[in-house]
Amino acid sequence: MDHRTREHASVLVDWSARIEPGDDVVVSVAEGAHDLAVAVAERLGERGANVVTTYASDEVSRAYLRAHDGDFDADPAHELALYENADSVLFLGGGRNTAATADVPGETRQARARATEGVREARMATDWVSTVHPTRSLAQQAGMAYEEYRDFVYGAILRDWEALAEEMALMKDLLDAGSEVRLVKEAPGGDGSGPSRRTDLAMSIEGRTAVNSAASVAYDSHNLPSGEVFTAPFDAEGTAFFDVPMTIDGKRLRDVRLVFEGGEVVDFGADRNESVLADLLDTDEGARRLGELGIGMNRGIDRFTDNVLFDEKMGDTIHLAVGRAYDACLPEGETGNRSAVHVDVSADVSADSRLEIDGEVVQRNGRFRWEEGFE
Amino acid sequence: MDHRTREHASVLVDWSARIEPGDDVVVSVAEGAHDLAVAVAERLGERGANVVTTYASDEVSRAYLRAHDGDFDADPAHELALYENADSVLFLGGGRNTAATADVPGETRQARARATEGVREARMATDWVSTVHPTRSLAQQAGMAYEEYRDFVYGAILRDWEALAEEMALMKDLLDAGSEVRLVKEAPGGDGSGPSRRTDLAMSIEGRTAVNSAASVAYDSHNLPSGEVFTAPFDAEGTAFFDVPMTIDGKRLRDVRLVFEGGEVVDFGADRNESVLADLLDTDEGARRLGELGIGMNRGIDRFTDNVLFDEKMGDTIHLAVGRAYDACLPEGETGNRSAVHVDVSADVSADSRLEIDGEVVQRNGRFRWEEGFE
Numbered sequence: 001m002d003h004r005t006r007e008h009a010s011v012l013v014d015w016s017a018r019i020e021p022g023d024d025v026v027v028s029v030a031e032g033a034h035d036l037a038v039a040v041a042e043r044l045g046e047r048g049a050n051v052v053t054t055y056a057s058d059e060v061s062r063a064y065l066r067a068h069d070g071d072f073d074a075d076p077a078h079e080l081a082l083y084e085n086a087d088s089v090l091f092l093g094g095g096r097n098t099a100a101t102a103d104v105p106g107e108t109r110q111a112r113a114r115a116t117e118g119v120r121e122a123r124m125a126t127d128w129v130s131t132v133h134p135t136r137s138l139a140q141q142a143g144m145a146y147e148e149y150r151d152f153v154y155g156a157i158l159r160d161w162e163a164l165a166e167e168m169a170l171m172k173d174l175l176d177a178g179s180e181v182r183l184v185k186e187a188p189g190g191d192g193s194g195p196s197r198r199t200d201l202a203m204s205i206e207g208r209t210a211v212n213s214a215a216s217v218a219y220d221s222h223n224l225p226s227g228e229v230f231t232a233p234f235d236a237e238g239t240a241f242f243d244v245p246m247t248i249d250g251k252r253l254r255d256v257r258l259v260f261e262g263g264e265v266v267d268f269g270a271d272r273n274e275s276v277l278a279d280l281l282d283t284d285e286g287a288r289r290l291g292e293l294g295i296g297m298n299r300g301i302d303r304f305t306d307n308v309l310f311d312e313k314m315g316d317t318i319h320l321a322v323g324r325a326y327d328a329c330l331p332e333g334e335t336g337n338r339s340a341v342h343v344d345v346s347a348d349v350s351a352d353s354r355l356e357i358d359g360e361v362v363q364r365n366g367r368f369r370w371e372e373g374f375e
Numbered sequence: 376m377d378h379r380t381r382e383h384a385s386v387l388v389d390w391s392a393r394i395e396p397g398d399d400v401v402v403s404v405a406e407g408a409h410d411l412a413v414a415v416a417e418r419l420g421e422r423g424a425n426v427v428t429t430y431a432s433d434e435v436s437r438a439y440l441r442a443h444d445g446d447f448d449a450d451p452a453h454e455l456a457l458y459e460n461a462d463s464v465l466f467l468g469g470g471r472n473t474a475a476t477a478d479v480p481g482e483t484r485q486a487r488a489r490a491t492e493g494v495r496e497a498r499m500a501t502d503w504v505s506t507v508h509p510t511r512s513l514a515q516q517a518g519m520a521y522e523e524y525r526d527f528v529y530g531a532i533l534r535d536w537e538a539l540a541e542e543m544a545l546m547k548d549l550l551d552a553g554s555e556v557r558l559v560k561e562a563p564g565g566d567g568s569g570p571s572r573r574t575d576l577a578m579s580i581e582g583r584t585a586v587n588s589a590a591s592v593a594y595d596s597h598n599l600p601s602g603e604v605f606t607a608p609f610d611a612e613g614t615a616f617f618d619v620p621m622t623i624d625g626k627r628l629r630d631v632r633l634v635f636e637g638g639e640v641v642d643f644g645a646d647r648n649e650s651v652l653a654d655l656l657d658t659d660e661g662a663r664r665l666g667e668l669g670i671g672m673n674r675g676i677d678r679f680t681d682n683v684l685f686d687e688k689m690g691d692t693i694h695l696a697v698g699r700a701y702d703a704c705l706p707e708g709e710t711g712n713r714s715a716v717h718v719d720v721s722a723d724v725s726a727d728s729r730l731e732i733d734g735e736v737v738q739r740n741g742r743f744r745w746e747e748g749f750e
Contacts, residue, residue, distance in 0.1 A: 024453040029430050034406070041435045045442030050451035055404050055430035060416045067420030076425035078399040081456035 227298025286339030433475035602673025661714030
């Protein structure tokens with residue numbers, strides 16, 4: 001076993017999930033995550049936790065879902081009881097084929113998700129954490145060799161999380177105290193390709209609370225890796241250009257452009273699969289408004305790998321999401337932007353960029369104002 | 376996927392476990408049983424059952440148990456709740472290394488088993504069925520090539536169970552109506568090696584009820600394959616010789632001899648590891664008395680493979696167990712032979728043998744009295 005797999009398990013159990021002796025833990029193991037499951041079991045044994053291990057096999061799910069007539073029972077008693085009695089759920093992702101359930105009809109998935117909403121809620125009510133074991137399948141999706149991908153994943157996960165949490169707290173404090181954020185990025189290359197490739201977007205964050213997503217349930221953060229600070233902006237005005245490619249419903253989009261007026265998208269474009277973007281924005285009223293502004297601060301993540309667990313935490317990137325806002329960012333009793341969707345779009349801000357809060361530059365060309373290299 | 380894997384799944388779900396729409400099923404998947412899990416999920420989806428899939432990995436268990444200090448919590452709430460709310464549990468065995476937990480201290484296993492007795496009872500209170508997917512590891516244990524072993528396993532499992540259940544009912548009726556059983560087998564080879572290699576054993580079965588173990592919960596039978604009829608004899612008198620090799624606590628025994636007087640073993644021997652047999656018989660008072668007489672009737676099992684799931688159901692064999700008797704064989708309110716152990720020893724009865732009930736021969740040289748070839 002790669003010694004980093006054991007380190008990964010320790011970060012997951014100790015830093016992220018904060019497992020205590022006597023905790024009732026469910027460990028969900030994807031087809032390719034066996035080695036991580038062994039390492040996690042070892043750490044949970046040392047901790048004196050109690051473990052039920054489930055097999056989260058995409059091929060098993062596919063076979064079941066395709067064979068089913070689609071009339072699913074609501075919240076099966078045994079599954080519900082398992083999660084209602086669990087303190088924590090650790091999701092160890094990492095399959096053998098990211099397209100393993102490609103031929104399951106969308107309506108079957110949706111029918112199953114609707115029928116088991118109570119199970120999902122019980123699971124989400126635990127101290128859950130989601131992580132991935134590096135598999136060849138994920139390496140392939142990222143366009144990397146297997147060894148290279150393992151280095152990438154452990155580079156993102158085996159951080160000094162305590163130090164990063166402290167640094168992210170500085171950004172959270174700035175966002176919490178601020179009223180308006182402005183993101184400016186000059187058009188890349190300066191090739192005169194027009195105003196649509198330039199970003200100049202202002203958003204209100206008045207009264208909103210930022211989340212310091214430090215890869216630990218102690219920070220209300222449920223992904224490992226994490227490393228972003230996010231809040232829920234509103235009343236966006238201006239234009240934004242997103243140079244990081246992304247995948248929606250299996251379709252790759254590039255160079256997404258959004259124009260906001262009065263908080264709403266009034267114009268948009270993309271260099272590929274623009275119709276996917278159009279469908280997304282037409283989902284409901286909230287799909288044309290912002291739900292999230294996130295600042296990626298995990299510099300262990302240094303490239304786009306077509307996996308949202310990594311992409312949106314990448315250092316030197318900023319992402320916006322259209323759609324649903326997270327409750328944690330909203331004042332008590334306020335609903336914020338509601339939508340059935342929440343889709344992130346990211347921009348590289350390592351050059352030609354600045355982020356301002358109330359007119360003061362807090363990040364320039366990827367450097368924060370508390371860092372060396374910030375001018 | 377081998378088409379026989381799908382047939383195996385159908386026999387398991389339909390004949391053995393009798394799964395109905397809406398049943399809450401736990402499927403326990405060993406490390407090497409993935410393909411069978413996929414086939415079983417497909418069949419359960421067709422049936423409209425609800426499924427939780429657990430990962431029964433020996434390597435995960437080993438890591439957890441070795442790391443734990445041995446002071447296990449009693450019956451973890453989430454694990455107990457899962458099984459208390461399940462209708463059926465399907466155990467899909469078939470690992471990658473039959474010795475995968477060899478270095479887990481016995482006291483750790485025992486401490487864990489004691490602490491989770493309630494979980495075990497909840498599991499056994501369901502309509503559970505245990506089966507195995509043929510793996511290379513099990514082929515190795517059986518001393519067979521992988522393809523050869525798969526043929527063997529499916530030969531044992533893909534039977535006409537309805538027909539076999541009917542045939543076994545004939546044997547059950549004879550045992551239920553009978554008072555005394557006598558098993559006689561001449562010493563093999565006739566080489567004058569002495570009376571200890573001859574079997575001539577009489578046992579009382581007065582008032583006892585035989586179980587028709589037809590690989591289905593409908594017959595109170597929880598193993599697939601099965602195919603034996605067994606009852607709980609007492610007051611054994613005489614000598615018995617067992618020519619099928621066996622493994623106790625990882626030690627191989629051959630040519631076990633037992634001499635009974637007044638229902639108790641008064642002398643014994645074995646050609647290898649006799650001390651293991653001595654320790655077994657010294658476990659407690661009940662360990663020197665018989666707990667089971669079983670007649671193997673599954674002719675799809677044609678050889679010893681060092682796996683009790685198969686060995687004791689082999690056609691043309693008869694086995695006896697020292698130790699605990701099964702409640703199902705006893706009159707209401709009677710306890711029968713009690714012991715912490717139940718260990719089977721088997722004899723090939725395909726030649727030089729006869730089984731008598733109340734003086735009437737019911738099986739001779741492997742043929743039953745209702746069959747052609749019986750003289």
